[in-house]
Amino acid sequence: MSNEKRSNFSGKIGFVLAAAGSAVGLGNIWRFPYLAAKYGGGIFLLVYIVLAITFGFALMAAEIAIGRKTGLSAIGAFKKLDKRFSFIGYLSALVPMIILPYYSVIGGWVTKYMMMFLSGNINKAATDGFFDAFISQPIEPVIWFLIYIGLTALVVVFGVEKGVEKVSRVMMPVLVVLSVLIAVYGLFMPGAIDGAMYYLMPDFTKFSVKTVLAAMGQLFYSMSLAMGIMITYGSYMKKDVKLESSVKQIELFDTGIAFVAGLMIIPGVYAFSGGTPEALGKGPGLMFVTLPKVFNGMVFGNFVGTAFFIMVLFAALTSSISLMETVVSIVCDKLKIERKVSCLIVFLSAVIIGLPSCLGYGIWQDVKIIGMQFLDFFDFISNSVMMPVVALLISVFVGYIIKPDNIIDEVETEGAVFKKKKLFVIVIKYIAPICIILILISSILDAFNIFTI
Numbered sequence: 001m002s003n004e005k006r007s008n009f010s011g012k013i014g015f016v017l018a019a020a021g022s023a024v025g026l027g028n029i030w031r032f033p034y035l036a037a038k039y040g041g042g043i044f045l046l047v048y049i050v051l052a053i054t055f056g057f058a059l060m061a062a063e064i065a066i067g068r069k070t071g072l073s074a075i076g077a078f079k080k081l082d083k084r085f086s087f088i089g090y091l092s093a094l095v096p097m098i099i100l101p102y103y104s105v106i107g108g109w110v111t112k113y114m115m116m117f118l119s120g121n122i123n124k125a126a127t128d129g130f131f132d133a134f135i136s137q138p139i140e141p142v143i144w145f146l147i148y149i150g151l152t153a154l155v156v157v158f159g160v161e162k163g164v165e166k167v168s169r170v171m172m173p174v175l176v177v178l179s180v181l182i183a184v185y186g187l188f189m190p191g192a193i194d195g196a197m198y199y200l201m202p203d204f205t206k207f208s209v210k211t212v213l214a215a216m217g218q219l220f221y222s223m224s225l226a227m228g229i230m231i232t233y234g235s236y237m238k239k240d241v242k243l244e245s246s247v248k249q250i251e252l253f254d255t256g257i258a259f260v261a262g263l264m265i266i267p268g269v270y271a272f273s274g275g276t277p278e279a280l281g282k283g284p285g286l287m288f289v290t291l292p293k294v295f296n297g298m299v300f301g302n303f304v305g306t307a308f309f310i311m312v313l314f315a316a317l318t319s320s321i322s323l324m325e326t327v328v329s330i331v332c333d334k335l336k337i338e339r340k341v342s343c344l345i346v347f348l349s350a351v352i353i354g355l356p357s358c359l360g361y362g363i364w365q366d367v368k369i370i371g372m373q374f375l376d377f378f379d380f381i382s383n384s385v386m387m388p389v390v391a392l393l394i395s396v397f398v399g400y401i402i403k404p405d406n407i408i409d410e411v412e413t414e415g416a417v418f419k420k421k422k423l424f425v426i427v428i429k430y431i432a433p434i435c436i437i438l439i440l441i442s443s444i445l446d447a448f449n450i451f452t453i
């Protein structure tokens with residue numbers, strides 16, 4: 001896109017809402033709670049928050065500043081800053097291509113649950129084993145996956161993102177309020193307080209490198225970092241909008257929603273199945289197993305549950321639309337083809353790549369890649385390998401090639417003060433590169449079972 005054509009977000013609120021709209025999605029509501037439950041509860045939450053205000057802050061500020069400074073999206077931006085490093089742009093562009101397919105598989109599950117609640121089948125959804133039986137079927141999850149990704153593609157083809165965004169902007173605050181109410185309600189269930197303690201009180205004996213890696217991957221995922229998205233958003237940001245406080249607001253919003261989602265789901269796990277490792281380590285299905293039970297025991301549970309899943313669906317759609325949009329525009333630019341054709345290519349390839357993730361819990365459950373089912377594998381490759389690598393490259397690039405001053409200047413345009421300047425420099429130059437390298441090495445050794453920490 002040329003610079004003249006680049007539209008700008010109107011003011012700060014517009015920017016923060018747009019970036020938060022992309023950031024808030026299944027990552028907050030589905031992924032965060034299951035990871036927190038699995039990786040030690042309170043200790044995961046603590047590590048996540050520490051990482052958010054150091055790593056997350058520095059990386060998001062750097063990405064948005066790179067975008068605003070160059071006025072370009074990732075591939076062009078790195079090229080413009082230093083030709084030798086344009087590969088970082090390409091690498092980061094690969095990440096949304098891996099995420100979109102399996103994101104849509106989960107989106108399909110959400111659609112299925114929304115329809116079940118809508119048609120009053122809450123009892124069925126709340127029975128033990130329902131979810132596992134559902135995802136292991138050969139046909140049904142595929143149909144929901146196709147419906148979800150088809151919906152995403154339709155919005156992208158017809159360019160009606162703005163409409164979806166408007167609806168979701170109204171729904172998002174309602175989703176927050178509703179989640180808080182559900183969380184509070186859930187806390188009154190017998191046994192729930194133990195779950196809340198597990199989630200809120202850090203138990204330092206549960207700390208491990210894996211906790212840090214999981215929290216770091218989740219941070220990148222949830223805030224849409226290390227995949228070029230925030231660079232694109234930055235390129236639309238006006239010069240007079242305060243960059244630093246925008247970053248803080250997006251982070252607060254994103255982390256706030258994830259926090260509440262954890263409070264809504266983890267105490268429920270304790271109430272219904274106790275704090276056993278099997279119950280807590282349920283993985284991707286956790287939200288779909290626990291929440292229907294919470295709703296089932298609630299007055300007006302059917303209504304609340306339906307409203308909840310509709311809103312989650314919208315939050316997910318805004319994210320998958322922006323994921324697909326990113327991939328479509330890259331394919332358009334690189335192959336020099338029409339938008340519609342590019343949409344079709346992206347849609348078809350996402351369907352093909354998504355199918356194994358969709359079938360990986362059922363008929364293809366015996367096919368494993370380095371011991372993981374397909375969905376977990378794609379999740380692992382993008383979140384625990386590629387995003388940390390991209391984040392490492394960005395921090396080295398900013399810290400040693402273009403130098404932090406370049407970013408600081410951009411943050412301080414039009415007389416703005418960069419309050420956390422020192423923190424930014426230390427994180428980008430030293431903490432981020434060292435930590436990411438250590439974590440990457442240990443995670444790769446761990447994935448191949450070379451040695452387990």
Ligand code: TRP
Pocket residue numbers: 022023024025026027028096099221222223224225227229318319320322323
């Ligand atoms: N951050 C989104 C979420 O929490 C998921 C996501 C990852 C995303 N990468 C993205 C959304 C790129 C939009 C664009 O669900």
